[in-house]
Amino acid sequence: MDLKSNHASPVLTDPAPINKSRLGIHSSLLPFSQQAASLSSTKYMTIPRKKPGKLDDVRSNGWLDAMKSSSPPRKKLLMDFNIDVASDDADFAYCSWMLKYPSALNFFEQIANYAQNKKIAMFLDYDGVLSPIVDDPDRALLSNDMRCAVRNVAKYFPTAIISGRSRDKVYDLVGLTELYYAGSHGMDIMGPLSHTVSDDHANCIKSNDEQGKEVNLFQPAREFLPLIDEVFRTLVENTKGIKGAKVENHKFCASVHYRNVDEKKWPIIAQCVHDVLKDYPRLRLTHGRKVLEVRPVIDWNKGKAVEFVLESLGLSNRNDVLPLYIGDDRTDEDAFKVLREGNRGYGILVSSVPKETNAFYSLRNPEEVMKFLNSLVAWKEQGGAKCIV
Numbered sequence: 001m002d003l004k005s006n007h008a009s010p011v012l013t014d015p016a017p018i019n020k021s022r023l024g025i026h027s028s029l030l031p032f033s034q035q036a037a038s039l040s041s042t043k044y045m046t047i048p049r050k051k052p053g054k055l056d057d058v059r060s061n062g063w064l065d066a067m068k069s070s071s072p073p074r075k076k077l078l079m080d081f082n083i084d085v086a087s088d089d090a091d092f093a094y095c096s097w098m099l100k101y102p103s104a105l106n107f108f109e110q111i112a113n114y115a116q117n118k119k120i121a122m123f124l125d126y127d128g129v130l131s132p133i134v135d136d137p138d139r140a141l142l143s144n145d146m147r148c149a150v151r152n153v154a155k156y157f158p159t160a161i162i163s164g165r166s167r168d169k170v171y172d173l174v175g176l177t178e179l180y181y182a183g184s185h186g187m188d189i190m191g192p193l194s195h196t197v198s199d200d201h202a203n204c205i206k207s208n209d210e211q212g213k214e215v216n217l218f219q220p221a222r223e224f225l226p227l228i229d230e231v232f233r234t235l236v237e238n239t240k241g242i243k244g245a246k247v248e249n250h251k252f253c254a255s256v257h258y259r260n261v262d263e264k265k266w267p268i269i270a271q272c273v274h275d276v277l278k279d280y281p282r283l284r285l286t287h288g289r290k291v292l293e294v295r296p297v298i299d300w301n302k303g304k305a306v307e308f309v310l311e312s313l314g315l316s317n318r319n320d321v322l323p324l325y326i327g328d329d330r331t332d333e334d335a336f337k338v339l340r341e342g343n344r345g346y347g348i349l350v351s352s353v354p355k356e357t358n359a360f361y362s363l364r365n366p367e368e369v370m371k372f373l374n375s376l377v378a379w380k381e382q383g384g385a386k387c388i389v
Ligand SMILES: O=P(O)(O)OC[C@H]1O[C@H](O[C@H]2O[C@H](CO)[C@@H](O)[C@H](O)[C@H]2O)[C@H](O)[C@@H](O)[C@@H]1O
Pocket: 125, 126, 127, 128, 132, 133, 134, 135, 136, 137, 138, 140, 162, 163, 164, 165, 248, 250, 255, 257, 259, 288, 289, 290, 291, 293, 329, 331
């Protein structure tokens, strides 16, 4: 198979599962042995330079609409939600939305009661959840107070960070050794050694963490490393003329940021990414907050990463476990969905504006996330008793 053929559209949905292992891991995650055989290393060295096309593709395929609705201005969101912004009562609109997605702080007692006699497993996204959204991704630092809150939560509950960033980057930002980390949207998971998922799985290898402790490394997109590296370099090259554009290499995926690009140039950056992806049918695009994410076409996402971590910890399919997932963008919806569909736990969406979501609860911003984490710790320290509502 020619990995760089022009035939397929890069905008693909996840492939249907073909076969399942006993862990529910799809065969699409197993090595593409034959395809991989055709990957000659020299092929990766050519960086095609392309001029943006006529901007027609991104107008017709919905990319531009998706870009506009990512981190949209408040007014636009309220209109999308059929809320009359002319009444200028945005707070009222938010409060109405909260009837459907109640505040995890206001409904803390309810969550605590669900968690009574259960073990909470805490999943946290990084950007927009632990750290506020800022213009420069390199400056999205974790405050000491938030670090302290996460550290305390991890004392009582197994805690994992599931981020779109590379695992190394998010570990450097968080800096807590007591957590589990899943980088590249869950395609790079470092977790505990586990009898349930380790030895018999092709994508799982034993490794050592920063302290030299033996851990399991799960990298279902391992074979895509050279391809991502190549596409990253192509994207850097092809977007270098677009003021404000920034491309990040997250090892198993690449991010093209347009937060600092003049909105008039968004069609150009979208077309540019589209043109690059046309040559890579095994890569696809997802949308984050003012970021286009390029990732392998494999049936893996943050929801699968949550299932994998629970399995590794021996916490899946147990009714004495309550997973909670706090996230803020579209890529977190896969995790919310897994928890909602399996009736397993609760997603908490961090948003200051009304948004459709698969989460159950909401929080407005990272500040409220910190209060929520601190409340969980306080509740646990008081014995985790049933709350009288
Ligand atoms: O899954 P996450 O941990 O939420 O990571 C998603 C993306 O986060 C970062 O970008 C976002 O945050 C930046 C800093 O606040 C902001 O400038 C950018 O506009 C946001 O999209 C990160 O840089 C991306 O690579 C991640 O994919």
